[in-house]
Amino acid sequence: MTIAQTSRADVAAVLARWLLGAVFLYMGLSKALNPVDFLKLLRQYDLTQSSLLLNSMAATLPWFEVFCGLLLLAGVAVRGTALALMAMLVPFTGLVLHRALLLQSALAIPFCAVKFDCGCGAGTEFICRKLLENFLLMLLSGWLLFGHGRRFSLRFSLIKPAASPPAVN
Amino acid sequence: MKDDPTQFGASSRPAAAGRIFGEAALVAVFGAAFAFAANQISPRGLALARDYFPAGTAASARPVAGGGLPVGAGANAGALSPAQSLAAQMKAMGLQLLDDNQAARLFRDPRFRRDVIVFIDARDEDHYLLGHIPGACEFNPYRPEKYFDTVLPLCQKAEQIVVYCNGGDCDDSESAAVMLRDVGIPNQKLFVYGGGITGWMTNGLPVETGARNSGNFLKPNP
16 A cells, blocks of 8 residues: 555545544434433333333433544544444444334335434434444444544544563664 | 554454453443433433333333334234224323313313313423413423422312323323322323324414413414
């Protein structure tokens, strides 16, 4: 890979990091400012019968997204944040897919015609578009997970590798 | 290219993966602390110990599909109509269901002007201000402490209380009715208007904007 190509890839990775950070910041804030609406949407997944657990999820998930968004924008603990986001995106995409399949079966309509507010922060959306969006977010997270997007980062890695002992001649 | 030990794919892959998992754990711990603190500080934050859905935590229990859809409605969809299912569920909860005509009749009843019949709007403040049944009291069941002082004395005095929300798959009216019952309003006084504000407007009935008894009305659709 030439220096110019490396440079272009670095710039693209930084833009991807900022984009991912901005998306999570926006999605998180839109839910955090209306937590009751998010609570109602989260309830549709029937995740738990415990109101304490449901309230805790609805109260913390949006702010956690805001936190991750800020870390990505600032470039702090980028790979750890990307992994945390993957750990949220994968199960929630599964839940959204499961609910979409239930709705499709109830309505007897084509899968991509299913439209509902999944509680992701962007309002009512067609399911295929939502899944595509989540897939792209996972791709971007995966890219950052592999160590890209270091430029303009405050502290890319929180945990530095142990220094190797000096070579003895 | 120089080997970077912090990169995935470098010679010490397990160590690098361990560092990433460690970092993710740190992000999770600090993120959770930040999230709980932010929720505590936020004026809109949720009270973690409160039961926001006294009528039942599971959303799938709600049978009606007005604006949205019930989960798992496919197999038994033909057994009961949505209205019948809703009436059955209200009965099971000890609440009585009103249809559009019954709600309109109570609205026109002279006892409504004397607060013997009370309408309760169980939606949030923004929706209430945009338009509500004229004379209805605002009572958001997710922020009950804000409204108890004004709503409870009215409900205690009233003989019939009609609670409504958006209609369709909205169940905030049930939550509000159950909450009122839990603070001592007798069950037989409580009625849930299933059509909600959507059904009310569809029937061309008057809608008041702003505060209660503001005298400002929405112009009816031609």
